Amino acid sequence: MSSTxxxxxxxxxxxxxxxxxxxxxxxxxxxxxxxxxxxxxELTPDFVxxxxxxxxxxxxxxxxLGAGDNGYIDENVxxxxxxxxxxxxVLGADTVWGEPSQWVVSKPQWFNWARLNILIAMILFFALVxxxxxxxxAGRHLFVRRIAGLDAxxxxxxxxxxxxxxxxxxxxxxxxxxxxTIASLNILGEVAKKTAQYDSALLVPNRxxxxxxxxxxxxxxxxTRAGRPDAFKxxxxxxxxSEQFAYAAAVDGLMVREKPATNFFLGTFWAESLILAETGxxxxxxxxxxxxxxxxxxxxxxxxxxxxxxxELYAASAYLSREPLLLGSLxxxxxxxxxxxxxxVLGSALLLLSALPGLKFFQEVSNFFNVSGINLTGxxxxxx
Amino acid sequence: xxxxxxxxxxxxxxIVMMVQFFVPHPISVGFxxxxxxxxxxxxxFALVLGVGSLILYxxxxxxxxxxxxxxxxxxxxxxxxxxxxxxxxxxxxxxxxQEVIFKNMLVPLNASMFAILAxxxxxxxxxxxxxxxKEAALLLIAAFIVMLGxxxxxxxxxxxxxxxxxxxxxxxxxxAKRAIVFGVALGAIATSLKVILGIERGWLGGGK
Numbered sequence: 374m375s376s377t378x379x380x381x382x383x384x385x386x387x388x389x390x391x392x393x394x395x396x397x398x399x400x401x402x403x404x405x406x407x408x409x410x411x412x413x414x415e416l417t418p419d420f421v422x423x424x425x426x427x428x429x430x431x432x433x434x435x436x437x438l439g440a441g442d443n444g445y446i447d448e449n450v451x452x453x454x455x456x457x458x459x460x461x462x463v464l465g466a467d468t469v470w471g472e473p474s475q476w477v478v479s480k481p482q483w484f485n486w487a488r489l490n491i492l493i494a495m496i497l498f499f500a501l502v503x504x505x506x507x508x509x510x511a512g513r514h515l516f517v518r519r520i521a522g523l524d525a526x527x528x529x530x531x532x533x534x535x536x537x538x539x540x541x542x543x544x545x546x547x548x549x550x551x552x553x554t555i556a557s558l559n560i561l562g563e564v565a566k567k568t569a570q571y572d573s574a575l576l577v578p579n580r581x582x583x584x585x586x587x588x589x590x591x592x593x594x595x596x597t598r599a600g601r602p603d604a605f606k607x608x609x610x611x612x613x614x615s616e617q618f619a620y621a622a623a624v625d626g627l628m629v630r631e632k633p634a635t636n637f638f639l640g641t642f643w644a645e646s647l648i649l650a651e652t653g654x655x656x657x658x659x660x661x662x663x664x665x666x667x668x669x670x671x672x673x674x675x676x677x678x679x680x681x682x683x684x685e686l687y688a689a690s691a692y693l694s695r696e697p698l699l700l701g702s703l704x705x706x707x708x709x710x711x712x713x714x715x716x717x718v719l720g721s722a723l724l725l726l727s728a729l730p731g732l733k734f735f736q737e738v739s740n741f742f743n744v745s746g747i748n749l750t751g752x753x754x755x756x757x
Numbered sequence: 758x759x760x761x762x763x764x765x766x767x768x769x770x771x772i773v774m775m776v777q778f779f780v781p782h783p784i785s786v787g788f789x790x791x792x793x794x795x796x797x798x799x800x801x802f803a804l805v806l807g808v809g810s811l812i813l814y815x816x817x818x819x820x821x822x823x824x825x826x827x828x829x830x831x832x833x834x835x836x837x838x839x840x841x842x843x844x845x846x847x848x849x850x851x852x853x854x855q856e857v858i859f860k861n862m863l864v865p866l867n868a869s870m871f872a873i874l875a876x877x878x879x880x881x882x883x884x885x886x887x888x889x890x891k892e893a894a895l896l897l898i899a900a901f902i903v904m905l906g907x908x909x910x911x912x913x914x915x916x917x918x919x920x921x922x923x924x925x926x927x928x929x930x931x932x933a934k935r936a937i938v939f940g941v942a943l944g945a946i947a948t949s950l951k952v953i954l955g956i957e958r959g960w961l962g963g964g965k
Contacts, residue, residue, distance in 0.1 A: 402783045481782045488779055495775075495946075502947055506956070549960065550796070552945040555952060559959035582807030583800065587960055611814040612807035616863070618870035630824055644874065651877040654884075665941040667934050675885040683937040687944035690959060698956045706947045713939060 390420065390460040390471035400488075403452045403481030408474070409444040410460060419463045422447075427455035427476060437463075450479050490741055497712065502705030509701030517700060522661050522679035523692045529659045530567040533634035539574035540564070541633040543624060543649065545640020545664070546617060549583045552687070553665045557640035558584070558591050559690035560663075564637060565595035569604055577610040578627060580620045585612040621645035625652040638662040638677070639686060642669045650676035663689070716742065764955045771953030811836070899925055 391410040398405035408422065420438045422445055425431075436445055450456060459473040509515055533540045542561055547554040561577070568575040575592065579585035589610040596605035613623045625648065628636065636653040638646070639662065646662075646669040653660050654676050662673035663681025673680045681689060684706065691699030720739050727735035774792070777785050815829035839858055846852045886897045905911040906922020951957035 400781055402781045402786050483780060483782050485779050485781045492779060498943070498946060499950060502950055548800075552948050555957070555960055556944075556948060559957060562959050579807075582803040582805075582810075585810060586803065586806050590961075591959060608814060608817055612810040614811075615804075615807075616867070618867045622870055626825070626828075644871065647877045647881060648870065648874055651881055665945070667937050667941075670937070672881065675881045682940075684940035684944035687941075687948045690957065699951070702947050702951050702956065706943050709943045709947070710939060713943070 389469065390462045392472045393422075393458045393460055393474045395456075395458055395474045395477040397477060397479050398446060400482055400485040403479055404448060404450055406447045406450050406456060406458075406477055406479050407444065408447060408458050412440075412443055421461040421463060421468060423459040423461060423470070424450075425457045425459065425473065427457070452479050452481060454478065498705075498709045501708045501712070502702050505703075505705040505708065506698055506701035508704070509697035512697070515697075515700045515704050517688075517692060517703060520681065520685050520688065520692055522663065522681045522685065523689055525659070525661060525679050526564060526693065527567065529635040529637075529661060530564065530571050530573060532659060533568075533573045534571040536634045538634040539576050539631055540568060540635045540637070541624070541628060541631070541653075541658075542575060542577045542637040543640070544577065544579065544584055544588055545638075545642055546580045546620065546645070547584075547641025548581050549587055551641045553639075553641045554581075554584055556687045556689065557663075558587055560637075560639055560686075560693065561588060562591045562595045563690065563693040565592040566599050569596045569599035569601040572601075572604060574606075575609055576627065576631065576633070578613045578620070578624050579611065580613060580615060580617075582612055582615075585610065617643065617645055618648075621648045624649055628653050628656050628658070632656050633658050636660045638664075638673065639681065639689075640664065642666060642673075647672040647676060653677075760958070760961055763961055764958075768953055768955065771949070808836075 393408045393410045395408050398407045421434050422436045424433050424435045435447055455476045455478050457473045457476050459470055461468040461470045544557045545554055577588050579588055592610055593605050596602055613620050636658045638649055642664045650673055660677035661679045662677040663686040665683050688703050691703045720742055723735040723739040726732045777789050815832050818826050818829045843854045848854050903922045903925055906919045911918040
């Protein structure tokens with residue numbers, strides 16, 4: 374019996390748990406403390422984490438952790454209150470307590486330093502765009518490559534006039550908050566201007582009530598600017614339904630009944646993209662599509678005559694209107710892509726160099742480009 | 758005035774939301790939550806405009822007896838019946854709206870529309886895989902290898918075929934995908950900037 378006690382005392386004295394390192398969780402909204410500890414290789418038992426509050430003079434076990442854990446985020450604390458943490462090793466019915474940590478206070482931050490790289494990239498990109506806008510304002514010529522799908526707009530509208538058939542313009546299924554929808558509404562303005570000039574009927578079925586309201590204003594404005602306010606028919610721009618497949622069925626029905634000469638599918642699309650495009654193809658219409666969804670692009674490329682791929686959709690309003698301000702921002706975008714390309718090549722070279730012994734420093738440099746600003750730590754999840 | 762006020766709101770809110778992204782403080786988070794609630798409320802009011810448009814559009818079709826006017830009756834009746842059932846019996850699970858209209862009508866109809874997609878895919882694939890050009894031939898060969906590599910018979914023909922299919926998907930396909938995504942991301946940022954600065958005014962109904 375006494376030998377067992379001596380043995381137990383010997384074991385307990387050799388497995389003293391480490392002193393935890395504590396800090397206010399960085400780049401957060403407060404109410405969070407990060408606790409880390411270094412594990413001795415011979416330590417394999419489970420831990421308990423004790424929290425001591427200075428102001429409230431209370432102690433509380435906040436977590437039971439496995440042997441593999443070396444950190445914990447305590448998200449059940451109050452800001453401005455001093456806390457200390459202590460680790461305990463559980464050995465059967467006994468717990469061996471280590472030294473308590475330093476006092477730590479949680480507080481909310483005013484700047485997320487983990488997003489500094491995003492801020493730098495954003496400022497750089499904005500500067501590029503604004504520089505080229507100013508460049509365009511000065512009247513300098515800016516070259517923009519040919520986009521076949523947009524060159525075909527004129528031809529597509531003209532064809533509808535010749536055939537005496539309407540044009541169906543689908544502004545996508547997204548809300549007005551989607552960039553693709555905003556881009557689509559900009560193109561709608563240009564298309565509507567042309568339909569007003571050619572005196573073609575333009576049908577715009579909508580899935581979103583706000584998009585419907587904006588689309589009606591866009592078309593009305595375009596007809597007014599083209600000097601044909603009398604030709605504007607408000608009933609041709611209408612709301613259908615917010616249900617995805619009900620909307621697809623309604624547009625399919627419209628295309629089958631009206632047999633339009635031209636279909637435009639521009640904006641945000643999901644699974645209904647092929648249902649719309651394939652139905653339109655069977656009616657024999659010229660089809661111009663465009664979306665920023667990489668999953669729907671193959672369907673449009675297959676079923677449509679022309680497809681605006683990704684950013685071409687955003688470039689469309691600048692391309693069609695030829696407004697210097699819009700063209701300037703387009704050049705800024707291209708320069709931004711060039712910067713990204715340089716950063717990718719540079720980053721790849723740094724990673725290769727950091728693999729060499731003695732050049733580990735480059736790993737730190739390339740880590741700066743990691744987008745780690747989004748805090749994915751859950752409530753009280755151990756940092757494994 | 759009609760344009761300057763929305764443009765000013767857009768500029769201020771655009772800058773504020775940009776700043777908010779970099780500020781983790783509870784005040785900033787609270788403001789973001791409040792904004793999203795406001796967006797939901799405004800969107801709900803916009804639905805009234807949509808329903809108004811729907812009713813007027815179908816009434817006009819009925820009056821003029823346009824092609825397919827019978828379907829307009831179906832639409833208007835469905836609109837009224839659904840609204841009445843929802844208002845009288847509620848929308849909770851077990852209510853007629855949930856059990857009859859949603860589970861037994863809307864879900865099967867949606868499923869049918871989604872199922873049609875399979876047939877459209879077959880016809881689109883037939884059109885895409887006719888090797889008329891170099892690009893189409895390349896697409897046909899790549900698709901054939903990928904499809905064969907994804908099924909057990911592919912591995913039976915040649916053990917390395919699934920690996921080749923995986924390589925096509927994860928290297929050339931992914932490279933093209935990422936290039937598009939880069940362009941889309943930058944395009945979205947540039948468009949947002951144009952909207953915030955008032956250069957792009959399409960969302961206001963165009964005009965200067």
